[in-house]
Amino acid sequence: MVQNTISLPKLSIDNFTGDLLKWHQWFSFFKATVHNNSGLSIAQKMTYLQNSVTHEARDSISGYSYNGDYYHETIAELTRKFGKPQHIVDGYLDQLEKWPKPRLDEQNTFLSFSFFLRSPLQLFRLHNFEADLKTSAVLRMAREKLNAAMIIRWNQHTRSQALPQPNLTHFANWVDSYAEACADISPQRNQRTRVTSSSKWGPPDVSCQLCSQNHNLSRCPENLEKSVYERQGCVRKLNLCPNCLRAHGKGLCKIKNKVPFGEMQWFSSLNTP
Structure with a gap:
């Protein structure tokens, strides 16, 4: 008996779990390596697709199995569920609301917060959602993650820079500057140092x-x-x-x-x- 098998070239593709904020990154890479690859058959593309999704993403297309005839329908279903720009914006705002407050004595928390704030900015602009970056509600949600001392320094920064209507982009840049300052502190100096409210805050x-x-x-x-x-x-x-x-x-x-x-x-x- 001859068995029908699909031979796959070795490609390194990260798994997509269904995280809305990671859809654009994952699908851009998948398109470049698999979807637009003329050297792969439809059956091979479907196999790569099914093998590179997990959790909620896998469950959303489980009914299509590995049948290459439904490859384009499967891509359309994933895009419908995870790729709509408004869903991505809503997912970001939901994660921002749940994001833990960075601690003054743990510089890694500021590095993570800075990266999280900046990561979707380019994506928002790409999909013409810049208006969402400029709303006061979004800025207020991000600003509430800071303690009182840093909020005061942020307010001082907006006045010194003459920003009558600061937005999330301004705030992300300011936090990023502080995170860079944290990264420049040597572990030896920072190991037992606690930052207090009397410290000089603001972009260095x-x-x-x-x-x-x-x-x-x-x-x-x-x-x-x-x-x-x-x-x-x-x-x-x-x-x-x-x-x-x-x-x-x-x-x-x-x-x-x-x-x-x-x-x-x-x-x-x-x-x-």
């Missing part, structure tokens, strides 16, 4: 690794003029962490909740649309 002076101006690489005008692939090449050339754009050893990135992109963790400004 940072030097861009590309142009040496007073901003970080993620907001460097010269860097943002480059294509995504040129930015990725710049990060490799400067030997920076592709997840947080900071200089530290491989595997030492302290940011939690990283956004998967293939085998690497890419900062939001490095992701392909």
